[in-house]
Amino acid sequence: MHTRKYPQDIIKRFRGNPVITVDDIPFTCNTVFNAGAVKYQDQYLLLLRVETLEGKSCFVLARSVDGYNFEVEKEPVMVPSPEEPFSIYEKRGVEDPRITLFGDKYYIFYTAYSKYGPRIALAETTDFKNFKRIALVSQPGNKDAVLFPRKINDLFVRFDRPSTGLSSHIWISYSPDLIYWGNSKVAMEARPGFWDSDKIGAGAPPIETEKGWLEIYHGVKGSIGNKVYRLGCALFDLDDPSKLIGRAEIPIISPREIYERTGDVPNVIFTCGVILEDNDEVKLYYGAADTCICMGTCQLQDLIDSCIS
Numbered sequence: 001m002h003t004r005k006y007p008q009d010i011i012k013r014f015r016g017n018p019v020i021t022v023d024d025i026p027f028t029c030n031t032v033f034n035a036g037a038v039k040y041q042d043q044y045l046l047l048l049r050v051e052t053l054e055g056k057s058c059f060v061l062a063r064s065v066d067g068y069n070f071e072v073e074k075e076p077v078m079v080p081s082p083e084e085p086f087s088i089y090e091k092r093g094v095e096d097p098r099i100t101l102f103g104d105k106y107y108i109f110y111t112a113y114s115k116y117g118p119r120i121a122l123a124e125t126t127d128f129k130n131f132k133r134i135a136l137v138s139q140p141g142n143k144d145a146v147l148f149p150r151k152i153n154d155l156f157v158r159f160d161r162p163s164t165g166l167s168s169h170i171w172i173s174y175s176p177d178l179i180y181w182g183n184s185k186v187a188m189e190a191r192p193g194f195w196d197s198d199k200i201g202a203g204a205p206p207i208e209t210e211k212g213w214l215e216i217y218h219g220v221k222g223s224i225g226n227k228v229y230r231l232g233c234a235l236f237d238l239d240d241p242s243k244l245i246g247r248a249e250i251p252i253i254s255p256r257e258i259y260e261r262t263g264d265v266p267n268v269i270f271t272c273g274v275i276l277e278d279n280d281e282v283k284l285y286y287g288a289a290d291t292c293i294c295m296g297t298c299q300l301q302d303l304i305d306s307c308i309s
């Protein structure tokens with residue numbers, strides 16, 4: 001048993017949740033969820049995954065001065081590409097963007113989705129007006145990629161999530177140029193008997209802390225007729241992030257509220273991005289029930305402690 005230090009979850013929900021719903025999107029659409037998050041020139045930006053009425057996702061930008069009240073732009077900034085080689089592999093949409101500031105560029109890993117299955121694609125921007133696709137950077141069957149914000153041993157590093165049908169764990173891969181990735185190995189496994197027993201995947205890009213790389217990830221546990229998506233966190237070695245050094249036993253947030261329990265996919269909390277404030281407050285943005293965007297906060301130290309204790 002864990003002594004109750006928090007009401008239920010480490011993440012404290014914003015009372016005004018959800019922060020963005022379909023009603024905030026200036027064009028007709030089905031749902032809005034799973035947003036990349038970043039602070040840019042004193043603004044909080046969310047790169048929203050918006051699912052159209054046709055059932056394909058695109059990306060739309062939302063801006064805020066306080067991190068709670070967002071204004072959504074009129075037009076998507078990225079729709080499934082009409083140009084090769086992306087067009088074939090984005091036919092069913094672009095999903096789940098994760099943004100990493102690396103030097104003076106913002107890199108965006110996202111899922112290119114087609115009849116061949118999901119694969120990881122990479123885009124970049126410097127101004128959040130012009131977005132440039134760089135390359136498709138995995139085979140099909142891989143998604144949930146997050147880029148580390150600096151090179152380690154002279155290589156770019158990412159967590160990714162290849163699925164084989166037998167298992168879906170978090171892997172780590174390396175690249176000299178962001179395009180060719182290899183030397184892949186398992187970094188953290190789904191955990192039988194726990195809330196993250198069936199599959200896991202990276203959520204927000206890793207945060208560098210004194211104790212290690214902090215990764216907020218999602219874990220799935222199935223039961224008859226339903227799967228529950230929760231978020232947890234883990235720490236990886238700073239010099240060798242393939243080494244898991246701490247993992248919280250319990251989730252940091254689980255579906256409880258009506259907007260997390262009800263929607264297109266019930267009982268889902270899924271993140272693609274957090275914002276770390278100068279005072280070490282973590283602002284977590286998450287998709288709830290694949291239907292709206294919510295947020296919650298906590299202190300960075302609480303997440304680190306939960307991995308170690």
Ligand code: BMA
Nearest residue numbers: 034095096265268270287290
């Ligand atoms: C995952 C991804 C997410 C989605 C989640 C719950 O596999 O597709 O985009 O939020 O399932 O449906």
